[in-house]
Amino acid sequence: MSTNLTFPAGFIWGAATSSYQIEGAWKDDGKGESIWDRFTHTPGHVIDNSTGDVACDHYHRWPEDVKLMKSIGLQAYRFSISWPRILPAGRGAINQAGLDFYSRLVDGLLAAGITPFVTLYHWDLPQALQDLGGWPSRGTAEAFTEYADVVSRHLGDRVKHWITHNEPWCVSILSHQLGEHAPGWRDTAAAVRAAHHVLLSHGWAVPVIRANSAGSEVGITLNFEAKLAASGSTADIRKTRIEDGTFNRWFADALYGRHYPADIVDYYSPHFPHGFDFIQPGDFEAISVPTDFLGVNYYTRVIVRDTDAIDNDPQTLFPDLPQTEMPNWEIFPEGLYNLLNRLHFEYRPPRIYITENGASFSDGPDESGRIADARRRAYLESHFTAAHDAIRNGVPLAGFFVWSLMDNFEWAKGYDQRFGIIWVDYNTRQRLLKDSAIWYRDVIAGNGFSPRL
Ligand code: FCB
Numbered sequence: 001m002s003t004n005l006t007f008p009a010g011f012i013w014g015a016a017t018s019s020y021q022i023e024g025a026w027k028d029d030g031k032g033e034s035i036w037d038r039f040t041h042t043p044g045h046v047i048d049n050s051t052g053d054v055a056c057d058h059y060h061r062w063p064e065d066v067k068l069m070k071s072i073g074l075q076a077y078r079f080s081i082s083w084p085r086i087l088p089a090g091r092g093a094i095n096q097a098g099l100d101f102y103s104r105l106v107d108g109l110l111a112a113g114i115t116p117f118v119t120l121y122h123w124d125l126p127q128a129l130q131d132l133g134g135w136p137s138r139g140t141a142e143a144f145t146e147y148a149d150v151v152s153r154h155l156g157d158r159v160k161h162w163i164t165h166n167e168p169w170c171v172s173i174l175s176h177q178l179g180e181h182a183p184g185w186r187d188t189a190a191a192v193r194a195a196h197h198v199l200l201s202h203g204w205a206v207p208v209i210r211a212n213s214a215g216s217e218v219g220i221t222l223n224f225e226a227k228l229a230a231s232g233s234t235a236d237i238r239k240t241r242i243e244d245g246t247f248n249r250w251f252a253d254a255l256y257g258r259h260y261p262a263d264i265v266d267y268y269s270p271h272f273p274h275g276f277d278f279i280q281p282g283d284f285e286a287i288s289v290p291t292d293f294l295g296v297n298y299y300t301r302v303i304v305r306d307t308d309a310i311d312n313d314p315q316t317l318f319p320d321l322p323q324t325e326m327p328n329w330e331i332f333p334e335g336l337y338n339l340l341n342r343l344h345f346e347y348r349p350p351r352i353y354i355t356e357n358g359a360s361f362s363d364g365p366d367e368s369g370r371i372a373d374a375r376r377r378a379y380l381e382s383h384f385t386a387a388h389d390a391i392r393n394g395v396p397l398a399g400f401f402v403w404s405l406m407d408n409f410e411w412a413k414g415y416d417q418r419f420g421i422i423w424v425d426y427n428t429r430q431r432l433l434k435d436s437a438i439w440y441r442d443v444i445a446g447n448g449f450s451p452r453l
Pocket of ligand 1: 419
């Protein structure tokens with residue numbers, strides 16, 4: 001197939017999922033309870049009070065899922081490991097059945113010619129560790145390092161791409177300050193402590209993984225949003241800078257050796273009357289351990305309005321911008337282009353993978369079983385194009401993982417939001433390729449595509 005937007009040779013095309021969102025089998029074979037089990041089993045946290053108890057039943061259907069991946073031609077698959085499947089109490093006794101599950105999955109992927117990219121933490125903390133204080137407590141960072149050791153020791157001969165954490169902002173701020181994700185806290189100081197311990201656990205785990213998995217690439221995935229001031233007012237601009245700082249710079253600055261950004265330290269300091277006493281000597285050196293790549297999750301732009309300011313412009317938020325079905329998730333591919341350039345020029349990661357990008361659209365099967373999700377294809381096409389433009393600028397982008405391989409449990413939004421390139425019927429658990437998956441197969445086969453005008 002000839003394409004007029006061709007990616008560099010060796011560019012990796014993949015798709016991503018996470019354990020809690022697809023596996024189900026929430027207490028099979030010795031798995032311990034996670035904070036997401038507890039959170040979803042408590043009514044009022046998820047829009048439709050749904051849970052991940054069964055989800056896509058991937059735990060039982062993974063061979064079929066690997067076949068589907070192969071039929072699309074995926075070169076890599078990013079999935080996460082459920083910590084409480086491996087260490088039901090968070091630390092200590094290993095559940096061999098949990099390790100065996102992932103070991104079989106890895107073997108199945110390799111046999112299908114698909115490279116596994118393993119995320120160690122995509123939010124399903126063992127509840128037992130939550131009971132001891134969770135991420136706001138430093139002990140959780142120690143426990144994570146032990147867990148990373150166990151997993152990389154058992155899979156490190158075959159897995160050569162490791163992501164320590166998925167989206168530390170979500171683990172800390174969204175879950176501990178904004179209360180939207182498990183454990184559902186609303187405590188800014190706890191959230192900032194959680195953020196520090198997540199980063200610290202990353203720094204401690206990287207050398208452990210490297211020692212167990214010779215020749216592997218190790219990195220971390222951050223989520224970034226483009227932030228734009230709603231107006232030129234001083235208040236909006238100030239607030240935008242804070243949003244960019246708490247969301248984007250806080251994590252990247254620490255990881256790339258700049259400590260925490262001074263303006264955001266000031267911003268958080270009223271929450272710490274006794275200072276940032278949770279930061280200990282050596283922490284920043286650990287956090288800024290060199291990594292092999294930066295994983296980037298990008299979905300949307302946020303237009304920032306300081307609603308408290310009296311000197312502000314009228315309260316318009318551009319209501320007509322094109323959006324996906326995730327409430328307020330605008331379609332803004334330029335944001336990905338700008339972000340990749342910014343990360344490259346400001347932080348110089350040796351390599352970048354887009355570890356998540358995709359869109360929620362609910363298009364389902366017609367009478368013939370076809371799923372015409374043209375809007376998802378257009379979303380992906382525009383973001384692939386933005387990625388290609390960034391590569392032309394010299395950004396060392398090495399791969400792109402579409403979120404998501406299949407429709408799944410979208411956290412507090414339940415099953416209403418469908419991000420998959422594969423449709424999942426939640427009554428029968430039947431899977432069907434959407435048009436976007438078929439188009440993606442051709443993109444992968446041609447290592448590029450001809451944009452539709
Ligand atoms: C990201 C998460 C992923 C999925 C997408 C839509 O923040 O990493 O699990 O929910 O958003």
